[in-house]
Amino acid sequence: MRYFAVLGTLALLSGGAVQAASVVETVDFSNSFFSPTNFGEFGVGDNTVTGSVSATCVLDPGADFSDCSGGDEIDYGFFTLAAGTELVGASVVISNFTTDAMYNYPVDPNFPAETGPIEDPSAIGGGVNNVYFEENGVFSLLGDSFLAGGVISVQIFPSTILGFGNNPDIQSFGTVSFDYQVTVSLRETTPAVPLPAGFPLFLTGLAGLYGVASKSKRQDTKAA
Numbered sequence: 775m776r777y778f779a780v781l782g783t784l785a786l787l788s789g790g791a792v793q794a795a796s797v798v799e800t801v802d803f804s805n806s807f808f809s810p811t812n813f814g815e816f817g818v819g820d821n822t823v824t825g826s827v828s829a830t831c832v833l834d835p836g837a838d839f840s841d842c843s844g845g846d847e848i849d850y851g852f853f854t855l856a857a858g859t860e861l862v863g864a865s866v867v868i869s870n871f872t873t874d875a876m877y878n879y880p881v882d883p884n885f886p887a888e889t890g891p892i893e894d895p896s897a898i899g900g901g902v903n904n905v906y907f908e909e910n911g912v913f914s915l916l917g918d919s920f921l922a923g924g925v926i927s928v929q930i931f932p933s934t935i936l937g938f939g940n941n942p943d944i945q946s947f948g949t950v951s952f953d954y955q956v957t958v959s960l961r962e963t964t965p966a967v968p969l970p971a972g973f974p975l976f977l978t979g980l981a982g983l984y985g986v987a988s989k990s991k992r993q994d995t996k997a998a
Contacts, residue, residue, distance in 0.1 A: 792817030792856035794960070799825030803849035811851030813926065818859055821958045825849050826870075828951035829930045831898055833878055840932040840945045842898075853924035855960065863959040864915035866902045868952050871910045873898055875932070875948035897946030898932045902954060915956070926956055 797813045803825055804811040813823055829845035855861070875897035879890060899908035903915050903926065935944040 792859075794819030794821045795853075796821070797823045799823075799849065802846060803851055805846065805848040805850060807850060810925075811849075813851045813853040813924075815856050816853045816859070816924070816958055816960055817856040818960055818962055821853070821960065822955055823851070823853075823926055823958075824953075824955045825928065826951065826953040827900065827928055827930055828949070830949045831875075831930070831932045831947045833945050833947050835945075839934045840898075840947050842930050842932060847930050849926075849928040851926055853926070853958070855924060858963050859960040860963045861958065862961050863957075864903075865912060865957050866905065866915060867912050867955045867957075868900065868902075868907055868910050869954075871900070871908070871950075871952040873908070873948060873950040875946055875950060877933075877944055877946050879944055891947075894946070896933070898930065898948055898950045900928070900930050900950065900952055900954075902926070902928050902956060910952075924958075928954055928956075 792815060794817050795814055827846050827849055829842045829847040831840040831842040832844065834841040873895050875893075875895050876891045877894050877897050879892055896908050899906055901907070902913070905913050905915060907913055930950050932946040934946065
């Protein structure tokens with residue numbers, strides 16, 4: 775009995791912090807800001823969230839922006855930080871970025887050359903935590919707020935040129951898709967106590983366990 779108690783005490787003293795998490799989108803992440811996906815608790819090391827988005831944007835003359843809700847337009851979720859950890863870095867890797875985006879120039883008799891749809895791949899892009907991109911690459915997320923310590927928002931959105939009175943003058947449309955991997959790196963703020971420094975605590979625990987065992991033995995002797 776005492777032997778197992780000693781092993782248990784050793785395990786408590788040498789136990790490390792929560793390990794890094796790896797989250798993969800096997801089921802579509804939430805696209806709702808009101809019911810986000812819970813990515814779980816992030817621990818020490820490089821925590822990753824991997825997924826993809828794909829949408830088709832269509833013209834919406836009655837709105838300020840094109841409508842990109844036709845597909846998986848948004849991935850949205852949150853994570854929590856393990857106790858005793860802090861954020862030290864964050865980045866996103868964008869891959870397989872494809873688009874056939876176009877701008878729709880309205881018919882304007884004064885500028886007949888600028889009418890109808892005009893191809894422009896930069897018309898629709900993506901963003902992760904306020905970092906905008908329209909190509910593959912690695913983008914740093916340092917400096918982003920990560921609201922409440924853990925919000926990740928991935929979105930497809932069109933560019934729109936507004937006219938007077940904030941009415942959309944030109945809207946973009948087309949399809950876009952890309953894969954992403956967000957990496958959030960954490961470190962310990964309260965490192966585990968090294969065994970030599972914690973040895974007095976270990977001895978105190980042993981003494982307590984020995985006392986309990988001795989008391990139990992005396993009670994068993996009296997009962998006999």
